[in-house]
Amino acid sequence: MATPHLLSxxxxxxxxxxxxxxxxxxxxxxxxxxxxxxxxAYGVLSFGGLLGMGEKLFAVPWEAIQLxxxxxxxxxxxxxxxxxxxxxxxxxHWPNFTDSSFTARVxxxxxx
Numbered sequence: 001m002a003t004p005h006l007l008s009x010x011x012x013x014x015x016x017x018x019x020x021x022x023x024x025x026x027x028x029x030x031x032x033x034x035x036x037x038x039x040x041a042y043g044v045l046s047f048g049g050l051l052g053m054g055e056k057l058f059a060v061p062w063e064a065i066q067l068x069x070x071x072x073x074x075x076x077x078x079x080x081x082x083x084x085x086x087x088x089x090x091x092x093h094w095p096n097f098t099d100s101s102f103t104a105r106v107x108x109x110x111x112x
Contacts, residue, residue: 005069017045017065017074025080032059032097042097042106045076047083056088059095064110078110086110 009031016024030044042059066075078086086109087102089095095102 005067012074015074017043017076019079020075020077022073023080025076025078025083026058028065028074029057031062045083047080047088055091056084057091057094058083058086058088059097059106061107061110076110 012028013030015028017026017028019025026045026047028043029046031040032042032044033039034041040062043062043065045058045060046055047058048055060076064076066077068075076083087095087105097103
């Protein structure tokens with residue numbers, strides 16, 4: 001029987017997210033939890049900016065973020081240019097995660 005893998009949110013918050021080549025593309029800032037089932041729905045990734053100013057945030061479906069246990073890193077199969085064009089938001093204007101058009105657009109964008 002396999003043991004479930006459990007990690008503290010604090011362990012992952014602030015960790016860099018890298019593309020599949022190992023280049024840093026952002027940082028995991030927060031999590032969006034689906035309160036109906038208790039699962040992580042989205043990881044909130046930050047990109048760009050300086051000292052938190054001008055950074056863009058992205059809701060990335062949790063299933064799109066890979067945990068590379070061997071190298072102890074988080075991976076996302078997207079390059080910086082594609083990430084820049086993704087549906088995003090800023091820290092003062094979070095989207096309505098219950099809006100089905102927003103969630104459909106985000107899921108479609110990060111789906112391969």
